[in-house]
Amino acid sequence: MSKRPVLIFDFGNVVAHFDFTLSCERFGRPLGLSGADFLAKARAQGFVEVLKVYERGGMSSADFHRQLCNVTGAVVGYDEFATGWGDIFTPNESVHRLILDLKKRGYRLFLGSNTNELHALHFRRQFETLLDQFDGLVLSYEVSHLKPDAGFYLACVEAAGQPANECVFIDDVLENVEGAKQTGLIGLHYRDTAGLIDDLARIGVQVSDTLLVPETINPTAVG
Template structure:
């Protein structure tokens, strides 16, 4: 079987309020104001597909939020999204590989984040056979193309794949191409799933 794991809030906890908190400290704009103006719109999606640079993304997002930040300040906040590893998921991934299954990570991410998390959480790459990143594939979840690219690269039909993600739209996208998909709603989802369906 091919097991496909999302990164954020599946393997590594993330929290965008931490990002906004850092930007608030730098800009003196109230956190509540930033929470209202922060949206994952077109610049966010283009950044995740690798269509715009980190610097261009920072500029567009700051403009849309009326934020005055240097690129360094923007980047410092952007990397604050990562909270910590879920070791129980790393254990599951390692056990699946030991049993002969193929284990990969599929993440909507961006170049700026990939300068941070691989070195901060080396356990992720150590527990996966491959890490697929949206900006390298030129597509992002829930677009059908990204799932198809992973299946083709891995040589598995959709019927032999299981996908775990915390985003309901991404789950629907994977289901649309025929992949069994599990919505990760909290830290118990994965352990509970494998307890009921032994690997």
């Protein structure tokens, strides 16, 4: 690699963990349905395809709310829906530390996420300080492409402003890593943060030794 690579991080289950069943439980409860039953009902009504259209930017949040209520029988106002749908994320702390370290070392960082407007509104607020470290966010509903379609990765390359072979795409879903590779990017499969740090070292991206210290040892907590 001639130039220092750009690092592009997936969001869900890399930068932050998420639990989609929380939304299903919230919407299912008033109907007397478990989260799993609510999800099964939504799936049986073609929800997966509807979500893809929404995450590709082909449907407004208001229309998505209406459609989900129509197909599941959920009775929930828009504002309550927006919160119940959006509030599903928890930080992946070790990746947060890695991102801060990489930023300090001068790496340019981008987010590359299949997501939708309501999730993005929520996580951009929740993780505002961390996301400020990024040089740009490539969000499927804004670029009208979903991973693993080539168009998504090309949008990342364009945002990064460097050739594809100088862009590293980090994702927990193998299919999305393969999509990145097929589009000419360097793909890294995220399984855990220690493994990612090893993979980054292999392509010449070094991080601070302190990141390798086990999380239980906290030097500020002495005494």
